[in-house]
Amino acid sequence: MTSPLKTTRNGAVLEVVLDRPKANAIDLATSRAMGEVFTDFRDDDSLRVAIITGAGEKFFCPGWDLKAAAEGDAVDGDYGKGGFGGLQELRGLNKPVIAAVNGIACGGGLELALSADIILAASHASFALPEIRSGTVADAASIKLPKRIPYHIAMEMLFTGRWIDAEEAARWGLVNRILPADDLMAEARAMAQQLAKGPPLVFAAIKEIVREAEDMKFQDAMNRITKSQFATVERLYRSEDQLEGARAFSEKRDPVWKGR
Structure with a gap:
């Protein structure tokens, strides 16, 4: 079975690529694997910074894998260490994490990005919380998003599921900066190396x-x-x-x- 995660160490920097064609959606097994990776990152003193991104050019992560859910993955199943995606509930993670959002980040994928400390976005990236349309709640985003961007904008996204592009995301302070797609990972790596030299x-x-x-x-x-x-x-x-x-x-x- 092909691993859903590609990890690379570059000195003190760990790069984690979510690679589950076609859309990098997260099922229970992938979430548990992510939890193991980020737990190891937390506990390894030789690693100082992590980058999380998605494979390909279209999707960062659309969140929960609905196809896997239809085949038996329970939405309240065992997500593993750190909860969904291995980051948002991982205790004691006291190292910088950079999210390099290379495309669509919606639902749990947006929540994954919100679990990072710094968010860099490709110019074609887009963001949404479409859970409302399927009659469910974006639980982590309901906690985090109103604290990260203006309350009324967060509530509009939660209530309507509407999409925002990278420029609007930057305007509301959801992302640190926008980059051409070809420059995204280079900037993320440069920032990670800069942080890795810090205290x-x-x-x-x-x-x-x-x-x-x-x-x-x-x-x-x-x-x-x-x-x-x-x-x-x-x-x-x-x-x-x-x-x-x-x-x-x-x-x-x-x-x-x-x-x-």
Whole structure:
């Protein structure tokens, strides 16, 4: 059986390509495989950044595989580690993830992109949440999207299932930038390499603070930091990298981050 995922390591960068012709839809087995890949990425200290994209030029991912569902895959089945697509519920994922959206990203595919930290889009990419038309709910998107783009635009997408193109997605802040299709992966890889040179313990602290503080009042979140209640922040403050950053600044040189 052909693997639905193609993975490539380039130094500290892991590239994951969802490759399930014809549309890169995700069934239960693929979701479980994605969970294993991203769990391994999370736990491998030699990997610092991941890129997720789709094979081909038309589809990033349309989400749930309705054909597999018709053949017996239960919508409430075992998605594996990290939930659907292996990312959106993966605990402790404190490394940067870039989504390179190379085409259609709808339903669970849009939710997969929303699970990344940075979204780059090809100029022909398009986005939608068509679940409403089949009488179901885009559950993860209902939680995430109104926090990422203006509330009224998010609710319109959820209520109507209408499509938006890459330019509109950028206008609402859904994607970081739009690129010609031929330049998409080159830009994603360049950004990943740039991030891979950064301080991994700082990235981890940023991700934990952002994640945990999302529904907290500002002062409550600050109090958790000052009371040493964020594990990644405490690890950073007691690390060799913290000292290295100060030394490199005083010595007017680039720091050498070791992640410890």
